[in-house]
Amino acid sequence: MFKQILAGFDGSESSKRAFQAALHLAAESSGAVVVLTVVRAPEAAELEGEVDAALRETNGALAKAIGWAKQQAQQAGVSCTFRKQIGHPAELITRVAGEGKFDLIVIGRRGHSPVKHWLVGSTTDRIVDHAPCAVLIVH
Numbered sequence: 263m264f265k266q267i268l269a270g271f272d273g274s275e276s277s278k279r280a281f282q283a284a285l286h287l288a289a290e291s292s293g294a295v296v297v298l299t300v301v302r303a304p305e306a307a308e309l310e311g312e313v314d315a316a317l318r319e320t321n322g323a324l325a326k327a328i329g330w331a332k333q334q335a336q337q338a339g340v341s342c343t344f345r346k347q348i349g350h351p352a353e354l355i356t357r358v359a360g361e362g363k364f365d366l367i368v369i370g371r372r373g374h375s376p377v378k379h380w381l382v383g384s385t386t387d388r389i390v391d392h393a394p395c396a397v398l399i400v401h
């Protein structure tokens with residue numbers, strides 16, 4: 263049922279748990295996972311037309327998290343593609359999900375925000391409102 267899975271990945275612990283759930287579901291359905299990380303272009307890069315360079319460079323913690331995810335995918339034997347795009351996280355995740363004919367979006371309940379633990383994050387909130395497909399929120 264859920265074969266084409268889009269996982270929103272910001273490197274947070276919650277998004278790591280979501281990614282593991284995505285791998286599990288894909289393994290069961292012989293499906294595939296696309297891992298999407300949305301980044302903001304530094305203003306200088308946008309002004310100077312160096313957005314491609316900004317996309318290539320990934321800061322330490324995020325690079326480490328993506329490395330971990332690649333290893334997990336390999337161990338699970340699941341087909342997994344990693345994408346990094348510039349934009350607004352919720353807007354881009356819902357758009358990519360619609361364009362790519364995904365069956366399921368998998369995201370964490372929270373991301374990097376240290377406060378408001380009793381609320382779901384704003385990215386998750388917006389994705390639930392606008393998603394073109396089913397959404398799995400992993401705690």
Ligand SMILES: Nc1ncnc2c1ncn2[C@@H]1O[C@H](COP(=O)(O)OP(=O)(O)OP(=O)(O)O)[C@@H](O)[C@H]1O
Pocket residue numbers: 269270271272274276277278280298299300301351368369370371372373374375376382383384385386387
């Ligand atoms: N930049 C991003 N790229 C990809 N996925 C993301 C991104 N930001 C958030 N997500 C996804 O959304 C989930 C929830 O994160 P969210 O941003 O809603 O919470 P938060 O960071 O704690 O709160 P807020 O951003 O509202 O301050 C994450 O676990 C991740 O799956």
Ligand SMILES: [Mg+2]
Pocket residue numbers: 373374375383384385
């Ligand atoms: Mg966030």
